[in-house]
Amino acid sequence: MQGITGQELSSKKAEYLKYIHMQGDVVKTTEIAAHFSVAPSTVTKALTEIARAGYIEHTPYHGVRLTSRGTEYARFLVRRHRIVALVLSRHGLEPEEACREAKKIEQCFSKDLTDRMCTSLGHPMMSVCGEIEHDHRCCGSPGGYRG
Amino acid sequence: MQGITGQELSSKKAEYLKYIHMQGDVVKTTEIAAHFSVAPSTVTKALTEIARAGYIEHTPYHGVRLTSRGTEYARFLVRRHRIVALVLSRHGLEPEEACREAKKIEQCFSKDLTDRMCTSLGHPMMSVCGEIEHDHRCCGSPGGYRG
DNA sequence: GAAGAATTTAGATAGACACCAAATCCGGAG
DNA sequence: CTCCGGATTTGGTGTCTATCTAAATTCTTC
Known part of the structure; x- marks a missing residue:
């Protein structure tokens, strides 16, 4: 038990995380941007922050993937x-x-x-x-x- | 029916409005500031905006009072x-x-x-x-x- | 009428979210 | 193996909300 409060991520970031979880495996920036109808650069920024928080692994230009912590949080x-x-x-x-x-x-x-x-x-x-x-x-x- | 959606005011402003409603009649800036533990200037700004939106009447240096629209919304x-x-x-x-x-x-x-x-x-x-x-x-x- | 309290104004900061334009990277076509 | 074009990231901006501090202003009370 690492104490999830539910407020670790802003609501947009949480939505992105949930989407990544639902897509499973590697998810591309463009895919997320299209799904949420926002510019790719908006997604890149959010992804960078979600990665910094430890929920995903972001390999620039190659997409993101949930970490175990991210998986747990997405669940x-x-x-x-x-x-x-x-x-x-x-x-x-x-x-x-x-x-x-x-x-x-x-x-x-x-x-x-x-x-x-x-x-x-x-x-x-x-x-x-x-x-x-x-x-x-x-x-x-x-x-x-x-x- | 003027169609309240519930999202007319930001959450802080809505809290201020509710507080003003509960206090009834004229409410002073300092009182609100003390209640919410924020600087008076923070309240002044919010009040100005709530007034601009038509929910309160703000008489500078003399406090605010709900308009009928504000009363309805506060309810x-x-x-x-x-x-x-x-x-x-x-x-x-x-x-x-x-x-x-x-x-x-x-x-x-x-x-x-x-x-x-x-x-x-x-x-x-x-x-x-x-x-x-x-x-x-x-x-x-x-x-x-x-x- | 002036001191002192209340209030407002002005200027800054900070976080979240969004965009655009420009730079960069990558993968496939040739 | 190189180069082009699409995908992605960077960097710069803008908006909105909420806050604060410091300075100016107004009110009130003696």
């Missing part, structure tokens, strides 16, 4: 997204909407809060936009979902 | 805070915590989303930190809570 980001989406879906939003709205607000949720909600939901396995991974002691797991 | 902010806090309290947080956490995340919630959650909660009258006002057609009120 948290995905899990947070899905839990937030699930909470929203429990409050009247359709799956599509819940996922869309979750993207807008998830960056505000700390790991702690995410874990609390996860626990209160009973560590659900599924959200409205995918499975929820409950790694090791992801949220003070009361030991119910692991075995 | 939305308070209602949003309480609904968010209520949602959090439904997910395992103690009242105190729910209120505290809500302050950190509420600025992300659009009016639309707030209304959706409000509806799904059945337009509750009470939250964990105060009453929830359901003005006129605040959230597409299905006419259940008013009479």
Whole structure:
């Protein structure tokens, strides 16, 4: 446990990281730039900073790849997204909407809060936009979902 | 209906506005500065901008007062805070915590989303930190809570 | 009317995010 | 093996939000 707070990366950088995670393996600058509709230079700058923070390995001109720390963090980001989406879906939003709205607000949720909600939901396995991974002691797991 | 989105003011400005609303009548710069632990000049700048946006009336050297538009907006902010806090309290947080956490995340919630959650909660009258006002057609009120 | 407190103005800093233009690198065509 | 063009990075800027300090201004009270 290295103490993720959920605020380590700015929201844009977190989005980039999540995207890199979803694409897997090596991801190119242009690909990210296209996906988020921003100039490649904007991405390069962000990537440099994310790399400096230790979440990715950036080989100039050759793309980036997650470090193990980045992978772990990205997993948290995905899990947070899905839990937030699930909470929203429990409050009247359709799956599509819940996922869309979750993207807008998830960056505000700390790991702690995410874990609390996860626990209160009973560590659900599924959200409205995918499975929820409950790694090791992801949220003070009361030991119910692991075995 | 003038279409509040919930993103009209930056989060700090919204906090200032909410505070002004809670204090009622004329509020002085120093008071706000002390409450938020920032320099008075920081507050002056923010106030100037909030006034430019039409939410308050700023009489230099004499403090600020909400305009009717500001009052309406502040009410939305308070209602949003309480609904968010209520949602959090439904997910395992103690009242105190729910209120505290809500302050950190509420600025992300659009009016639309707030209304959706409000509806799904059945337009509750009470939250964990105060009453929830359901003005006129605040959230597409299905006419259940008013009479 | 002047001292002293409150407030505002002006000028700086800092972080996040974005863009453009120019330089640089890389890989494939020849 | 060289060279071109596309991909990428660099460097320079701009915007926005939020802060601060120091200096100027205004108000209030004696």
